[in-house]
Amino acid sequence: MSHPDPNPPILYSFPAKADLVEHLATFVVKKQLEAINRKGRFTLALSGGSLPDTLGGLIGHSSVKWDKWHVFYVDERVVPHDHPDSNHLACTDKLFSKVPIPKENIHPIDATLLDNIEELADEYEKELIREFASKDSARFPVFDLILLGMGPDGHTASLFPGHSLLSEEDRWVAYIEDSPKPPPKRITLTYPVINHAAIVAFVATGKGKQDILATVLDNPDEGLPSSRVRPVSPGHLYWFVDDEAAVKVSYPRTPFTL
Numbered sequence: 520m521s522h523p524d525p526n527p528p529i530l531y532s533f534p535a536k537a538d539l540v541e542h543l544a545t546f547v548v549k550k551q552l553e554a555i556n557r558k559g560r561f562t563l564a565l566s567g568g569s570l571p572d573t574l575g576g577l578i579g580h581s582s583v584k585w586d587k588w589h590v591f592y593v594d595e596r597v598v599p600h601d602h603p604d605s606n607h608l609a610c611t612d613k614l615f616s617k618v619p620i621p622k623e624n625i626h627p628i629d630a631t632l633l634d635n636i637e638e639l640a641d642e643y644e645k646e647l648i649r650e651f652a653s654k655d656s657a658r659f660p661v662f663d664l665i666l667l668g669m670g671p672d673g674h675t676a677s678l679f680p681g682h683s684l685l686s687e688e689d690r691w692v693a694y695i696e697d698s699p700k701p702p703p704k705r706i707t708l709t710y711p712v713i714n715h716a717a718i719v720a721f722v723a724t725g726k727g728k729q730d731i732l733a734t735v736l737d738n739p740d741e742g743l744p745s746s747r748v749r750p751v752s753p754g755h756l757y758w759f760v761d762d763e764a765a766v767k768v769s770y771p772r773t774p775f776t777l
């Protein structure tokens with residue numbers, strides 16, 4: 520007999536992307552305040568792709584304590600910081616250039632190491648170790664919040680269907696040189712890091728995500744990369760989607776409350 524999931528993902532679906540943007544900001548601000556009240560800082564990992572476009576609700580929000588934010592990237596393309604493919608550039612354009620966050624609290628990849636992807640990934644892991652104390656004392660870092668996107672193939676971060684990185688159990692940061700989505704060279708947080716976060720929230724909007732959202736939420740046993748995101752207890756998983764993306768999903772919606 521199968522037991523009900525004691526900690527199921529929570530699905531919030533909003534009529535339009537603008538509603539999602541507003542409520543996502545409310546959610547992030549609440550998680551930020553809880554973390555700061557607990558330990559004086561807020562650690563966040565951000566994705567690229569379409570995710571930075573959904574962060575606009577944080578701009579001008581009076582309750583954001585920007586000086587307490589410490590921001591890392593879920594994944595990054597191995598390109599200079601000012602390259603159009605850079606996730607750091609996308610987050611800077613959409614958010615960081617518009618808010619008073621201290622530059623030293625944002626942690627992009629070391630752009631002097633673009634010719635050595637292994638060292639680039641190792642250095643980013645060391646950056647995490649510096650933030651989260653030693654790798655030994657905290658087996659995996661515990662981000663207060665990780666915001667993920669999902670590609671139309673079900674990938675998340677730079678964890679692609681069928682790739683050997685899906686079974687990485689030890690490294691915090693891994694590299695990939697054969698990403699099926701360009702550019703091919705990237706670094707990425709691994710599942711052990713993503714699944715040890717206190718809160719993980721996916722954001723998915725629009726028609727292009729309809730089929731994959733239904734597969735990932737209604738048939739998680741297919742094992743697509745996004746379905747494998749399941750934070751270990753006491754972590755929680757949320758989905759922020761718009762009604763257009765959720766049109767084929769049977770998984771139950773939860774009314775948004777804080």
Ligand SMILES: O=C1O[C@H](COP(=O)(O)O)[C@@H](O)[C@H](O)[C@H]1O
Binds near residue numbers: 566593
């Ligand atoms: O390549 C990437 O894709 C995913 C999904 O992007 P989206 O544009 O379909 O939302 C993104 O989450 C990841 O950070 C990025 O590097």
